[in-house]
Amino acid sequence: MAGGLGRTQFINLDLFTDAYRVTGRAEVGTGGIHAELGNPNSNFLEIQDAYISRIHKPGLIVASYKVAAFRKENINFIVLQDRREGIPVGTQHGRSIFTRGRPMPAFLTVPSFEIMGEIIHEGKFTPRDILVQSIGRFQLIFSAKASASLFPEISYSGDLILVHKDRIGIFCLGDST
Numbered sequence: 001m002a003g004g005l006g007r008t009q010f011i012n013l014d015l016f017t018d019a020y021r022v023t024g025r026a027e028v029g030t031g032g033i034h035a036e037l038g039n040p041n042s043n044f045l046e047i048q049d050a051y052i053s054r055i056h057k058p059g060l061i062v063a064s065y066k067v068a069a070f071r072k073e074n075i076n077f078i079v080l081q082d083r084r085e086g087i088p089v090g091t092q093h094g095r096s097i098f099t100r101g102r103p104m105p106a107f108l109t110v111p112s113f114e115i116m117g118e119i120i121h122e123g124k125f126t127p128r129d130i131l132v133q134s135i136g137r138f139q140l141i142f143s144a145k146a147s148a149s150l151f152p153e154i155s156y157s158g159d160l161i162l163v164h165k166d167r168i169g170i171f172c173l174g175d176s177t
Helices: 032-037 127-133
Strands: 009-016 020-028 044-054 057-071 077-080 102-110 113-121 138-148 155-164 170-173
Touching: 009 032, 009 044, 009 155, 020 032, 020 057, 032 077, 032 138, 032 155, 077 138, 102 138, 102 155, 113 127, 113 155, 127 170
Parallel strands: none
Antiparallel strands: 009 020, 009 077, 020 044, 044 057, 077 155, 102 113, 102 170, 113 138, 138 155
């Protein structure tokens, strides 16, 4: 745990922009990365021990830095291996406000990637309603897989993928027909 006000911790993540994947660690408070992304006091997210690779050559590290900063608006999505690092736990019966509701298969696109997984939502199940009613600027996709659009054999899976709502091109619900 790091010092400062409140409890903080470092979490491991993979962050994706239009053309790059960055693997590293982010310092977050008790609200997890979702709260950090929604922090109105900063337009940037800092990543420690950042390893940068191109989307189409994920095994080739093109640069590494002790600290890298990203404009939150330029982040397409973030992959976490443990959903508990991405969602704060609410007080009602220890369940997060982000995981109440019914599960529904989802498919969406962002620049360079297609993402499949599961939305958990209470309320009306329409893409528009989910995007409007879900909290924050990032949509949570559980048990998710992101595949590169031009290179579908390149994919990244995680227990939780946080997708920047403003970067979503296509958003579909239910099973494919």
